[in-house]
Amino acid sequence: MPDIQLRNLTKRFGSLTAVDGIDLNAEHGEMLTLLGPSGCGKTTTLRMVAGLETPDEGTIHIGEAVAFDGSKGIDVPAERRNLGMVFQSYAIWPHMTVFENVSYPLRMRSRPKKEINERVGNVLKLVGLDGMEDKSATKLSGGQQQRVALARSLVFEPRLLLLDEPLSNLDAKLREHMRVELRVMQKRLGVTALYVTHDQEEALTLSDRLIVMNQGAIEQIGTPREVYECPATRFVAEFMGKANLLDLDGKPEALDGGGFAVLLPGFNGTQTLRLGKEAIRTNSGDGAHCLFIRPEKIRIAAPGAETAAGEAMHALRGKVRARTYVGDHYEYLVAINEGMDLRVTAGLDEQWAEGAEVELIIAGKDMFLYA
Numbered sequence: 464m465p466d467i468q469l470r471n472l473t474k475r476f477g478s479l480t481a482v483d484g485i486d487l488n489a490e491h492g493e494m495l496t497l498l499g500p501s502g503c504g505k506t507t508t509l510r511m512v513a514g515l516e517t518p519d520e521g522t523i524h525i526g527e528a529v530a531f532d533g534s535k536g537i538d539v540p541a542e543r544r545n546l547g548m549v550f551q552s553y554a555i556w557p558h559m560t561v562f563e564n565v566s567y568p569l570r571m572r573s574r575p576k577k578e579i580n581e582r583v584g585n586v587l588k589l590v591g592l593d594g595m596e597d598k599s600a601t602k603l604s605g606g607q608q609q610r611v612a613l614a615r616s617l618v619f620e621p622r623l624l625l626l627d628e629p630l631s632n633l634d635a636k637l638r639e640h641m642r643v644e645l646r647v648m649q650k651r652l653g654v655t656a657l658y659v660t661h662d663q664e665e666a667l668t669l670s671d672r673l674i675v676m677n678q679g680a681i682e683q684i685g686t687p688r689e690v691y692e693c694p695a696t697r698f699v700a701e702f703m704g705k706a707n708l709l710d711l712d713g714k715p716e717a718l719d720g721g722g723f724a725v726l727l728p729g730f731n732g733t734q735t736l737r738l739g740k741e742a743i744r745t746n747s748g749d750g751a752h753c754l755f756i757r758p759e760k761i762r763i764a765a766p767g768a769e770t771a772a773g774e775a776m777h778a779l780r781g782k783v784r785a786r787t788y789v790g791d792h793y794e795y796l797v798a799i800n801e802g803m804d805l806r807v808t809a810g811l812d813e814q815w816a817e818g819a820e821v822e823l824i825i826a827g828k829d830m831f832l833y834a
């Protein structure tokens with residue numbers, strides 16, 4: 464039984480459909496991330512789960528209970544959904560101490576004093592703020608304030624934790640640190656978490672699974688690795704990380720046996736890649752006219768390496784146009800034709816000079832075609 468179940472969840476603001484009939488499950492103990500560009504409907508989705516926004520259509524289940532079902536007139540109010548929430552603006556109370564901030568949800572629930580002290584003590588230990596009880600909240604650093612917000616959302620042991628860009632006000636270094644801390648904490652608690660971010664690196668690091676959204680709809684659901692390595696749509700391919708996306712002139716030609724021949728220009732005439740039909744990611748092969756390859760999936764080799772590369776490998780001829788040293792690796796731009804570059808990342812132990820003629824070796828499984 465999933466902890467959160469959304470079916471056909473829809474929210475309109477006037478003529479704008481902010482969330483367009485989405486379906487998703489969050490499993491117990493899972494860190495599930497909604498990822499997408501600004502305005503794609505992430506916050507609206509989270510607010511509907513929280514009970515802060517009323518859906519126009521669809522249902523929300525939290526555990527076995529129906530939290531929202533418009534057709535049955537069910538709409539459980541926010542404070543009875545047993546959710547912890549953390550937002551971008553941490554909204555901790557500046558005039559209160561750490562203890563007063565964190566104990567607030569328990570005091571609201573009129574818990575006995577002994578229980579409050581115990582729980583606040585435990586949760587402060589968990590977020591690494593034990594001993595700070597009496598500090599004024601405004602005397603804390605950004606990262607500490609964010610931990611206070613987190614502690615406050617966890618202190619009443621909610622079934623679900625909802626987080627909306629909780630790290631985006633922190634500087635880059637702290638953000639990276641908190642990402643890992645958040646994940647460790649969430650796993651230690653075993654709480655199910657729905658996490659919203661527009662930062663793809665954050666989503667890749669944090670999530671058990673992630674959901675890529677675009678214009679109110681879901682483009683792909685998968686593990687970080689699935690989404691990064693096998694983007695379901697061109698949108699996901701462009702949004703996630705660095706990618707080579709080559710627009711093809713013509714349609715791929717169907718080959719006997721179900722594969723496709725993709726024709727690319729080259730300095731010495733047309734170059735052909737023969738891909739299996741599994742390379743076609745969207746719609747029909749007919750419409751596929753954009754080739755996707757990750758820079759780190761390309762190996763640079765000396766010309767003539769194709770024959771040595773083996774059957775499942777493919778080779779394109781090109782010329783090194785630029786090499787950039789970026790600390791732990793090189794980034795190359797290799798032109799396969801005038802005005803057609805491929806980005807390639809390569810280790811420091813091999814160096815290819817600018818102007819060198821090279822062969823780019825790519826496995827068939829690492830290339831996809833999108834419409």
Ligand SMILES: Nc1ncnc2c1ncn2[C@@H]1O[C@H](COP(=O)(O)OP(=O)(O)O)[C@@H](O)[C@H]1O
Nearest residue numbers: 476479481499500501502503504505506507508
């Ligand atoms: N209360 C509102 N009234 C009108 N439009 C809204 C409201 N809240 C959000 N929107 C619009 O709905 C879309 C989705 O917004 P939001 O869920 O905040 O996106 P995200 O969190 O992915 O950036 C945006 O176009 C936004 O302008």
Ligand SMILES: [Mg+2]
Nearest residue numbers: 502505506507
């Ligand atoms: Mg938002």
